[in-house]
Amino acid sequence: MPDVLREIGMIARALDSISNVEFKQYQLTKGQYLYLVRICEHPGIIQEDLGKLIMVERSTVIRAVQKLVAQGLVEKRPDATNHKIRHLFATPQAQPIYARVIAENTHSTQVALQDLTPTEQAQLGHLLQRARRNVAADWEAVQRGQTRHY
Amino acid sequence: MPDVLREIGMIARALDSISNVEFKQYQLTKGQYLYLVRICEHPGIIQEDLGKLIMVERSTVIRAVQKLVAQGLVEKRPDATNHKIRHLFATPQAQPIYARVIAENTHSTQVALQDLTPTEQAQLGHLLQRARRNVAADWEAVQRGQTRHY
DNA sequence: ATAATTTTGATGTAAATGCATCAAAAATTC
DNA sequence: GAATTTTTGATGCATTTACATCAAAATTAT
Numbered sequence: 001m002p003d004v005l006r007e008i009g010m011i012a013r014a015l016d017s018i019s020n021v022e023f024k025q026y027q028l029t030k031g032q033y034l035y036l037v038r039i040c041e042h043p044g045i046i047q048e049d050l051g052k053l054i055m056v057e058r059s060t061v062i063r064a065v066q067k068l069v070a071q072g073l074v075e076k077r078p079d080a081t082n083h084k085i086r087h088l089f090a091t092p093q094a095q096p097i098y099a100r101v102i103a104e105n106t107h108s109t110q111v112a113l114q115d116l117t118p119t120e121q122a123q124l125g126h127l128l129q130r131a132r133r134n135v136a137a138d139w140e141a142v143q144r145g146q147t148r149h150y
Numbered sequence: 151m152p153d154v155l156r157e158i159g160m161i162a163r164a165l166d167s168i169s170n171v172e173f174k175q176y177q178l179t180k181g182q183y184l185y186l187v188r189i190c191e192h193p194g195i196i197q198e199d200l201g202k203l204i205m206v207e208r209s210t211v212i213r214a215v216q217k218l219v220a221q222g223l224v225e226k227r228p229d230a231t232n233h234k235i236r237h238l239f240a241t242p243q244a245q246p247i248y249a250r251v252i253a254e255n256t257h258s259t260q261v262a263l264q265d266l267t268p269t270e271q272a273q274l275g276h277l278l279q280r281a282r283r284n285v286a287a288d289w290e291a292v293q294r295g296q297t298r299h300y
Numbered sequence: 301a302t303a304a305t306t307t308t309g310a311t312g313t314a315a316a317t318g319c320a321t322c323a324a325a326a327a328t329t330c
Numbered sequence: 331g332a333a334t335t336t337t338t339g340a341t342g343c344a345t346t347t348a349c350a351t352c353a354a355a356a357t358t359a360t
Contacts, residue, residue, distance in 0.1 A: 005262070009184075011278070013206060014289035020348085056163060056318090067316095113281060136164065209347080
């Protein structure tokens with residue numbers, strides 16, 4: 001069994017840190033780009049689901065979103081019937097930043113996949129998707145306080 | 151071009167957060183397992199190279215190592231001729247913890263790859279290795295202060 | 301050899317992260 | 331329908347992370 005964990009960890013840390021450096025010019029601090037992009041692509045999403053989408057802790061999501069709201073990039077709107085949830089929407093000011101983040105992420109992907117054939121790229125995408133689905137179940141269980149046994 | 155970045159980010163965050171939860175029982179706080187494992191496997195490594203191995207910032211490595219030293223899990227030894235560097239070694243107390251970390255990481259990998267055939271697993275490993283090498287060059291350049299253009 | 305640059309380690313400071321906990325609304329159970 | 335549990339949001343606190351900067355040793359250039 002190949003040690004895919006370490007490879008994945010290295011790639012993730014490397015690209016995340018590059019992104020963070022580059023997005024400082026748009027006043028985005030560490031990690032903020034992640035939340036902003038997902039909110040842009042899922043208008044009306046609630047914070048709880050945003051956490052599951054990115055796979056980060058609830059409290060982390062909430063603070064990140066609070067900051068985006070303070071910066072005028074995101075809006076929280078109450079629900080008409082469910083008084084517990086808040087829907088998130090990106091503001092018009094977020095749009096140009098969103099475009100830049102996507103451009104940068106696309107470039108990073110190109111760098112990562114530069115010497116892979118289109119077939120290999122597709123293959124990698126599919127295999128990663130399957131691995132991610134496998135992992136998501138465990139992650140949500142641990143978030144709910146369950147313990148893994150092995 | 152498939153969006154491998156997001157898949158990789160999700161998997162990395164999910165498994166890292168699970169690991170962090172589980173290793174608290176060994177008094178390892180967030181991220182420490184990463185450093186400890188690499189030091190165990192590379193006796194005598196210096197902090198600078200440890201950063202490149204894990205792909206984290208130099209100052210982050212230094213504080214993480216300082217803490218492991220304070221916990222008695224790692225030792226810093228000066229070099230006989232080069233007075234600038236410090237070699238890192240895991241102490242005997244680190245060994246049982248190392249074994250547990252490896253066991254947990256192996257389990258996580260099994261979960262992630264559970265429904266992939268051995269061929270698919272190998273393929274994923276190879277493709278990720280290539281992507282990681284591609285990314286490493288960019289990461290080291292950005293760490294040295296260079297700007298990417300795209 | 302001397303000067304300039306790079307490497308390696310370290311720390312102050314600001315910020316994100318994540319656990320524990322609370323609170324209120326909603327959903328479920330009895 | 332009342333009581334219990336779950337869901338969703340929020341905050342205090344301890345910790346890691348990372349940038350900027352410094353310092354000293356080593357390397358390279360002049």
